[in-house]
Amino acid sequence: MADALFANNVVKLFKKNKKEIKALKGVSLRIKEGEIYGLLGPNGSGKSTFIRIASTLLIPDRGSVSVFGHDVEKEAGVVQKLINRVSVEASFFRKLSAIENLAFSAGLYGISKREAIKKIYYLSERFGLDEKRLKDPLEDFSRGMQQKVAIVRAFMTEPRMLLLDEPTTGLDPRAKRDVQSLIRDVKLNMNTTMLLTTHDMEEAEKLCDYVGIIHLGKIVAEGRPQELKNQLRGKVDNPTFEDVFMEHTGMSLEDAQYQEVETA
Numbered sequence: 001m002a003d004a005l006f007a008n009n010v011v012k013l014f015k016k017n018k019k020e021i022k023a024l025k026g027v028s029l030r031i032k033e034g035e036i037y038g039l040l041g042p043n044g045s046g047k048s049t050f051i052r053i054a055s056t057l058l059i060p061d062r063g064s065v066s067v068f069g070h071d072v073e074k075e076a077g078v079v080q081k082l083i084n085r086v087s088v089e090a091s092f093f094r095k096l097s098a099i100e101n102l103a104f105s106a107g108l109y110g111i112s113k114r115e116a117i118k119k120i121y122y123l124s125e126r127f128g129l130d131e132k133r134l135k136d137p138l139e140d141f142s143r144g145m146q147q148k149v150a151i152v153r154a155f156m157t158e159p160r161m162l163l164l165d166e167p168t169t170g171l172d173p174r175a176k177r178d179v180q181s182l183i184r185d186v187k188l189n190m191n192t193t194m195l196l197t198t199h200d201m202e203e204a205e206k207l208c209d210y211v212g213i214i215h216l217g218k219i220v221a222e223g224r225p226q227e228l229k230n231q232l233r234g235k236v237d238n239p240t241f242e243d244v245f246m247e248h249t250g251m252s253l254e255d256a257q258y259q260e261v262e263t264a
C-alpha cells in the first residue's frame with residue numbers, strides 16, 4: 001500500500017512570553033492509504049500542531065511532511081486539493097442555513113452553485129443528515145449535527161485524505177456514536193485515508209487501524225491497537241487501551257485531558 005502521508009523528523013517551535021516552546025521535537029510517522037491513523041496524546045502534546053502542518057496551515061521549522069508524495073511546503077496548493085480538515089469546533093456562519101454554509105465553502109473551491117446543491121443533497125443522504133433540516137440556520141443545530149455538517153462540508157471537495165482534529169470531543173454519547181459510525185462508513189465506502197486525534201481511548205481502539213501516542217512533542221509508541229495492548233501482557237492483567245496510554249505517557253486519562261503540559 002502507498003503512503004498517504006509521510007512525516008520525517010518534524011520540529012515545530014513557538015515563542016510564548018519570550019519562552020521557546022518545542023511543540024514537536026522530531027515527529028516521524030507514516031499513514032498508509034485507506035487507513036485511519038489515530039494520534040493520541042495528552043493536552044499540549046502537539047497533536048493539533050501536527051495536523052496544522054499536515055494541512056499546510058503551519059510551516060515546520062525542520063523536517064518535512066508529504067501527502068500522497070507532495071511536499072506540504074513546496075506543493076501546498078496540490079496538497080490543499082487532496083485533503084480537508086474537520087476541527088473540534090467547526091466554524092460556520094451561524095445565522096445562515098446548512099445549505100448556505102455548504103454552498104459558500106464549495107464556492108471557495110470553485111464549485112458552481114448548481115454542482116454544490118447536487119453534492120449537498122447527495123452527501124446529506126449518504127451521511128444521514130436530515131434533508132428537512134438543511135434550510136435551518138446552523139445556530140439551531142445540536143453540536144452533533146453541526147459536526148455532521150462539518151464532515152459533509154469537508155467531503156464537498158472529495159478529499160483523498162481527511163484530517164479529523166478531535167471530531168467527537170464534547171459531543172453527547174449518542175451524537176458521538178453517530179459521528180463515529182459516519183467515520184467508519186467513510187472508511188469502508190469511500191476509501192478515504194484519515195488522521196484522527198482523540199482523547200477517547202475506546203474511540204481510538206474502535207476506529208483506528210494504527211495508533212501513534214505522542215507525548216511532549218515526540219511519538220513514544222506506535223502500532224495496531226491490539227499489538228499495543230499485547231505488549232503490556234505480563235505487566236498488566238487484561239490490559240485495556242487506557243493502560244496502554246498510561247504506560248507510555250505516565251498519565252491517567254483524566255490528568256492528560258486537563259493538564260497543559262510544559263514542553264519548553
Ligand SMILES: Nc1ncnc2c1ncn2[C@@H]1O[C@H](COP(=O)(O)OP(=O)(O)OP(=O)(O)O)[C@@H](O)[C@H]1O
Nearest residue numbers: 014015016021023042043044045046047048049263
Ligand atoms: N500558536 C501558538 N503559539 C504558542 N504556543 C503554541 C501555539 N500553538 C500551540 N502552542 C503550544 O504548543 C504545544 C502543543 O500544542 P497543540 O495544540 O499542538 O497540542 P494538542 O496535543 O493538540 O493539545 P490539545 O489536546 O489540548 O488540543 C502546547 O504547549 C501549546 O501551548
